[in-house]
Amino acid sequence: MSAMECMVGYVVGIDLGGTKIATGIADSTGALISRFTVPTKAFAGHEVVVRQIIETIYQVIHDAKVNTDEVKAIGIGSPGPLDTGTGVVLGAPNLGWHNVPLARLISEEVGIPVYLDNDANLAALGELRFGAGRGTKNMFYVTWSTGIGGGIIMNGQVYRGGWGSAGEVGHMIMVEGGPLCGCGKRGCLEALASGRAIARRAVEKVKEGARTLTLTLAGDDPAAITAAIVGKAALRGDRLAVELLEEAAHYLGVGLANVVALLDPEVVVIGGGVSQLKDMLFPIVIQTIRENAVKGVSERVRVAAVELGRDVGLIGAICLALDPPYHGQAFGNIRR
Amino acid sequence: MSAMECMVGYVVGIDLGGTKIATGIADSTGALISRFTVPTKAFAGHEVVVRQIIETIYQVIHDAKVNTDEVKAIGIGSPGPLDTGTGVVLGAPNLGWHNVPLARLISEEVGIPVYLDNDANLAALGELRFGAGRGTKNMFYVTWSTGIGGGIIMNGQVYRGGWGSAGEVGHMIMVEGGPLCGCGKRGCLEALASGRAIARRAVEKVKEGARTLTLTLAGDDPAAITAAIVGKAALRGDRLAVELLEEAAHYLGVGLANVVALLDPEVVVIGGGVSQLKDMLFPIVIQTIRENAVKGVSERVRVAAVELGRDVGLIGAICLALDPPYHGQAFGNIRR
Numbered sequence: 001m002s003a004m005e006c007m008v009g010y011v012v013g014i015d016l017g018g019t020k021i022a023t024g025i026a027d028s029t030g031a032l033i034s035r036f037t038v039p040t041k042a043f044a045g046h047e048v049v050v051r052q053i054i055e056t057i058y059q060v061i062h063d064a065k066v067n068t069d070e071v072k073a074i075g076i077g078s079p080g081p082l083d084t085g086t087g088v089v090l091g092a093p094n095l096g097w098h099n100v101p102l103a104r105l106i107s108e109e110v111g112i113p114v115y116l117d118n119d120a121n122l123a124a125l126g127e128l129r130f131g132a133g134r135g136t137k138n139m140f141y142v143t144w145s146t147g148i149g150g151g152i153i154m155n156g157q158v159y160r161g162g163w164g165s166a167g168e169v170g171h172m173i174m175v176e177g178g179p180l181c182g183c184g185k186r187g188c189l190e191a192l193a194s195g196r197a198i199a200r201r202a203v204e205k206v207k208e209g210a211r212t213l214t215l216t217l218a219g220d221d222p223a224a225i226t227a228a229i230v231g232k233a234a235l236r237g238d239r240l241a242v243e244l245l246e247e248a249a250h251y252l253g254v255g256l257a258n259v260v261a262l263l264d265p266e267v268v269v270i271g272g273g274v275s276q277l278k279d280m281l282f283p284i285v286i287q288t289i290r291e292n293a294v295k296g297v298s299e300r301v302r303v304a305a306v307e308l309g310r311d312v313g314l315i316g317a318i319c320l321a322l323d324p325p326y327h328g329q330a331f332g333n334i335r336r
Numbered sequence: 337m338s339a340m341e342c343m344v345g346y347v348v349g350i351d352l353g354g355t356k357i358a359t360g361i362a363d364s365t366g367a368l369i370s371r372f373t374v375p376t377k378a379f380a381g382h383e384v385v386v387r388q389i390i391e392t393i394y395q396v397i398h399d400a401k402v403n404t405d406e407v408k409a410i411g412i413g414s415p416g417p418l419d420t421g422t423g424v425v426l427g428a429p430n431l432g433w434h435n436v437p438l439a440r441l442i443s444e445e446v447g448i449p450v451y452l453d454n455d456a457n458l459a460a461l462g463e464l465r466f467g468a469g470r471g472t473k474n475m476f477y478v479t480w481s482t483g484i485g486g487g488i489i490m491n492g493q494v495y496r497g498g499w500g501s502a503g504e505v506g507h508m509i510m511v512e513g514g515p516l517c518g519c520g521k522r523g524c525l526e527a528l529a530s531g532r533a534i535a536r537r538a539v540e541k542v543k544e545g546a547r548t549l550t551l552t553l554a555g556d557d558p559a560a561i562t563a564a565i566v567g568k569a570a571l572r573g574d575r576l577a578v579e580l581l582e583e584a585a586h587y588l589g590v591g592l593a594n595v596v597a598l599l600d601p602e603v604v605v606i607g608g609g610v611s612q613l614k615d616m617l618f619p620i621v622i623q624t625i626r627e628n629a630v631k632g633v634s635e636r637v638r639v640a641a642v643e644l645g646r647d648v649g650l651i652g653a654i655c656l657a658l659d660p661p662y663h664g665q666a667f668g669n670i671r672r
Contacts, residue, residue, distance in 0.1 A: 168600075258594065
């Protein structure tokens, strides 16, 4: 990892998920010293989970043999939507949370500034500093997973937009009147190219009578079909599975071409579960971007897979703590 | 105009167009002191036009009774594509220019730093400081004209992207396999919603036998149909003309909804010739944005018409000179 000497001391990063809380402590270069992971007791309510988070913070500080007052900042990656300005989790379906002032609750307890941001922004920040975006200042990160999210890096900083919700590439309309999206609109990129969309298309095809290894791998239960199972079938050569994945890759490519037209990034970094099929799907995504982005831009933009793997959320949270937003988004500083 | 005390002295702004060169000198608050306009001798080649520009600079400096060494910077809005980093006009079809190092040619002659940017970025900057974007930091400006272009303001600065070509909203793909665009791709927003697209659709309808006042106003010559003529027919109640304009407004609204999803701007400012029909078309554009943008964002984003009118290019060029890019894009400073 490259040196980052913007501050002396230590930082803590936390990747808060519905199944686990991964917490790490790093020095001022971003190098991890110690880490600790616990299963999230999401069922027990937010007070219990906040207590778990605080315990992991004290645990990593203890394990690293550091004093609490040497820890300059804490970064948390949280499911959203969030209000990053006030550090409030507005809603997190997989945690059952609604309007939880997470930054304040933790900051009051541990006496350290707490910064909060969403998974996609932190993944973008992590990849910018330590992953596929190293050396660039203008980057677009896309999570190609059950849903589709995005993180924008402009001039070396996360761009959060007027109200903190920039980057929603998954809800750009690609096909007016197209398939219904979870957001209530039709024809969003997420409704055409996400893992959820891939699984839905496979179920549709099976119900139409298509024969596919996907169904066998799902135990002959259409309701059990997931994008991961479609991926397994495709890797074994199942033609329908390959077609569905290629269709999704094509839509993702067109969506990213539109992002490239608008943002002119130096690099587009693709992460998320579906992107693990990169040998099969990246050539299609890249070709579609080249064919559909603005001439002159489409040839020079680099398209790359994430490099940080499963730790991207934790490393992104550490990067947030190392280099918090200019305008002070820690609890206590209302951004607007 | 509001006070801007980022520098003491004067600045010159130039709006370089295919038909005229509009040059103005302003004080450090951006208030115009003197202005001068000449017809562009585009036919005579770039050396003559550069000479014209230099003469207008000396003219406004003289008229304002200012010393040349009190002028701190010159901003130029130029047709493009441009390399804003080196100040080179890469190509300008309506001027017949190819690789003209405009910033260097002028800077060497007058001894003042020269900054160059495209029309859309400067219009965005002008509207941000003195027009419909006042008080915001995150804005999207769209030119709805013969073509469709865009300018992005992020955190109060023009965002130019990795290679200076950010903002190309007109070349986002809206309908795959749709009508051919001037850029060579199909289904771009510009091919569906621009003035050129409106005129093309009217011609198609006329050739299919449609009866429309548009044709009469074009002297019964389909080849003479323009978007301005379609607009006139619509204002007189011609149903086909109204339909074609409403169709374009709808596509613009979907395109802007996608921009809003990605950038979460506080305000979208719409300028350009077609936008002059705002009483007829803005309600459709706004409703389409509200219906298609991400929930929560779509309701709060403000949509406004330009306020600066014909002077937007000149005022934008003055703003560029008042507050040049952080990373030094005047001639001599290669940006990357």
